[in-house]
Amino acid sequence: MNSFQFHNPTRIVFGEGETRRVAELTATYGRNVLLVYGGNSIKANGLYDQTIDLLKQADIEVHELAGIEPNPRLSTVQKGIDICRREGVDFILAVGGGSVIDAAKAIAAGVPYDGDVWDFFVGKARIQKALPLGTILTLAATGSEMNGNTVISHWDAKLKRGSGSPHIYPKFSILDPTVTYSVPRNHTVYGSIDIMSHVFEQYFSLTKNTPLQERLCESILQTVIENVEPALSNPNDSVARANLMWSGTMALNGGLISVGVHTDWATHGIEHEVSAIYDIPHGAGLAVLFPNWMKYVYKERIDRFVQYAQRVWGIQRDDRTDDELALAGIEATRAFFTRIGAESRLADFGIGADQLDRMAEEAVRYGEIGNFKRLGQQDVRNILEMSL
């Protein structure tokens, strides 16, 4: 275990009906709010009307930024920053999934910053302050509701970049599992794979002597695996939805499950290059890439992949070699993703080989990526090629 700092000040308010507390929680921080959301889903399920009504009843002024994209765009973030400045907004409320929350974080950081908010995503500046923000989560997936990370796409430049800061942790996040009843089947699948992928990035590590962190990772993986299919069979399964929602938050709540661990994040880096160009859902890209990344790197530390196969998938050793066990765990991952309905090839999204070089080059623009195995441009290209 390495040295670490951990500090996660986000207040979680979890449970059925807790969305009704939005005005009370918001009023602690501001009276002039920018409501950030995506498309029609929160209008269809009533959450939009309820939130607006509650805020207005509490005499909170509400401005709106709708239409946040699944891969939220810099231009949309800039629009939000303009509204905040023009209207003197003092609090941002994100109602949505990870994309909406990430956009809200970028807006929050951009408002008090003199330069271009994109500076934070290309290493030109660090976030030094931000407007306070809160969230109502509508999708179990990214964990953005309880961390200080944000990922934004510069659509014209076909770049997708992340940034992070202690200043953009949400002040509160309301997690009401019933809100996710209306999440469509494919996004339930992609969100769940996103959760599992976050755990993979932290679990497949060369850091030794971290038994508690490893078990926490395995706990989340097992919980997600058990709960996805019940949520797909019955979208109103309150137990499955609650367990997925809390697993998503725990998987990336400021790195609690991987404190003192050297984490990887290469696959996320590669996926960002794919979805920067092709605009596919993040979880869908991860579903395609992760099993191939696993196959490409597992020999770097086979005991961790053996442990994964045995503890997470319950695969018995019997007369298997370590190699066979590791590969069985990877195959179980792929089979599970397929069984719940995820795509397994880039071709399923009409993606061919023509941009492989560009994606591989972009992925390593700041040098090799990943820590479990350091990946250079050719490695990234190989993994992309395995994924075609």
Next chain:
Amino acid sequence: MNSFQFHNPTRIVFGEGETRRVAELTATYGRNVLLVYGGNSIKANGLYDQTIDLLKQADIEVHELAGIEPNPRLSTVQKGIDICRREGVDFILAVGGGSVIDAAKAIAAGVPYDGDVWDFFVGKARIQKALPLGTILTLAATGSEMNGNTVISHWDAKLKRGSGSPHIYPKFSILDPTVTYSVPRNHTVYGSIDIMSHVFEQYFSLTKNTPLQERLCESILQTVIENVEPALSNPNDSVARANLMWSGTMALNGGLISVGVHTDWATHGIEHEVSAIYDIPHGAGLAVLFPNWMKYVYKERIDRFVQYAQRVWGIQRDDRTDDELALAGIEATRAFFTRIGAESRLADFGIGADQLDRMAEEAVRYGEIGNFKRLGQQDVRNILEMSL
């Protein structure tokens, strides 16, 4: 899973040598510090000198309250409050284990309060504000370094009572595993049993559909079980000490592992009555009581005890009935406590039957205790009698 709120603002600074950051962290909150500690251990291992030197080099004024008891006493807390008021202290630094941290929390809450600080422990008043406090943890045990709880003993009245508030979460806690190298064998044992007991109180619950919370509990239990004996064989085992330390914090960090779970805490209530009269170490009392509580209550929800036996102790079902499996898990607990050197009977501390009625009566003074099984006075007496 029930609805819940979770908010834990404590900053953890974990790792070898991190105790050297004390002045930098303290200076964020105050310049006039009350240093609270126990006896000679931090003088013997150099931590006292180092801390004083670092604070003074940073021009931080230091007052001292030494001699915090293992079951910290109200009279000592009151002494601390007097010093803070007299000297205009603006920050409290606890250097020690749970007792020292609990005393510091009570002092922090007492300073800005007009009445008697004991009011907070008997339900006469709620903590509304407190001086900020930080900690350097020296013992893996109570989790007090990352929660808002405190337990204080009113020695004259033979009462031991808890209180809690969001206002007394430490602002920071420095966890340096090397500081625990000098913890004596018996306190390594008692601290580890305390950690396991905190998990038991949250794990043995009637709340259903909490698979992630249950697995987090099991993860901590397994990690402690694996690491106690290595730490006993080699007190300087950096891996074992680090794993025990982080397990202790995770076991009671504001209830993260039991969010949405109806927890028990009856055994802690009973133990408090024992140590209020006999002043035995908290973990020693828990080691005696917990297996007997388990035997007394396991039929209330045998599936949880079966799961405990199988997942935590790896006991195979073979041809065992649920009852036999549950009891095998309880026996494994007792056997482990005995193997690592804990006492198994109250008689080992010279405690006989003469105060059983008084302890049982006090334990239920506000009504039945516990949630896994509601315990009345006769139940508590029965468990105490099983423990003689």
